Amino acid sequence: MTPERLGERLSGDRKVRAVAQAGSYGTDYAWAGSQPTFLTFERGLLSAQTEMRGGVRLERFPYEQLEAWRDWDLARQQAPLALLATSRVVYDPTGFYGRIQRTLWNLSAAQLAAxxxxxxxxxxxxxxxAEGVQSGGGQPLLALADARRVALDLLYPALLTRLHAxxxxxIRLPHAWRAVAGLRFPKAVYRLENLYGFGGEAEARRALLATRGLGLIEQERRARAAFQSGYYDGAVRLLRDETARLHRTDLERWAYLSSARRDKLGILLGVTLSPLGPAAVDLARQLLEDVREGR
Structure with missing residues (x-):
């Protein structure tokens, strides 16, 4: 089923009360690795779910959240704001989705600062x-993974509030943050990049080879598409974060892993190119100050 046909089918489902398309697929910014993505709000759904249908990613939410997220104070605590703000409405009979978007597009300077x-x-x-993580074994890698997560999930979105973006x-995230924020906030973007230890085409190739035998089949497929399109740092960022997410237990059991497995995980996480342990946390703290000061 094509994404267009799926969008029509979702819009015709009586349980579905809003549909929007997200991401670059179908836009002027589409590329070979663009993944068709739909957001839906559905009656009878108890919690948010992510699923794949024929190569299309579905982000499904309970209808009650469509009603609740019209309130900015609730939305900023609960909602996937970037997805909502940048998606294209396909079906919105209640008008609630459009209202949420207008709220996000028209936030005041005071609201963005808060x-x-x-x-x-x-x-x-x-x-x-993260600073409480002790040194030794895989703990420095856990601190690095946590510092990256904080930078990506909290500090980068905070930086973008200064641009109302x-x-x-x-997967093209590093290339996007350079284009959007690099000229205005060079120090913050510099520190963000240092946390990931990018190394261009050569590092992307090493990371792709290291995925073998680690159960990263889908991640490797997506990263390879980015590599083939020239988004080398995007491929590396994805593999670094997905490795940390899916293999956190390995990092906690580092001393018990085989040397071959440690070598592969070390390459994927960028141990020779990135700060580890307290150094990673300290770099994230510097990024925090740059975000606060708008540097």
Whole structure:
């Protein structure tokens, strides 16, 4: 089933009360790795779900959230704001989806500043927790993974509030943050990049080879598409974050892993190119200050 046909089918489902398309697929910014993505709000759904249907990603939400997220104070705590703000409405009989988008597009400077403060405070708490990770074994890698997560999930979106912009969520993320924020906030983007230890085409090739035997089949497929299109750092970013997410137990059991498995995980996480342990947390703290000061 084509994405267009799926969109029509979703719009015709009586349980579905809103449909929107997200990402670059079908736009002027589409590329070979663009993944068709739909957001739906459905009656009878108890919690948010992500699923794949014939190569199309579905982000499904309960209808009650469509009603609730019209309130900015609730939305900023619960909603996937970037997805909502940048998606294209396909079906919205209640008008609630459009209302949410207009709220996001027209936030005042004071509202954006308050949201930025919320994000930076959350980041500070998370970095304090990461700082408690002890050295030895895989713990320096856990600290690095946590510092990256804080930077990507909290500090980069906080930086973008200064531009009233929303984070790219596709594999081309590093290329997007350079284009969107690099000229205005060079220090923040510099520190963000240092956390990931990018190394261009050569590093992307090494990371792709290291995925073998680690169960990263879908991640390798997507990263390879980015590599073939020239998005080398995008491929590396995806593999670094997905490795940390899917193999956190391995990092906790580092001393018990075989040397071959440690070598592969080390390449994927960028141990020779990235700060580890307290150094990673310290770099994230510098990024936090750059975001607060708009540097």
């Amino acid at each position: 949201y930025r403060s919320d994000l930076t405070l959350q980041a500070e708490d998370a970095l304090n927790a 929303w984070a790219e969520f596709e």
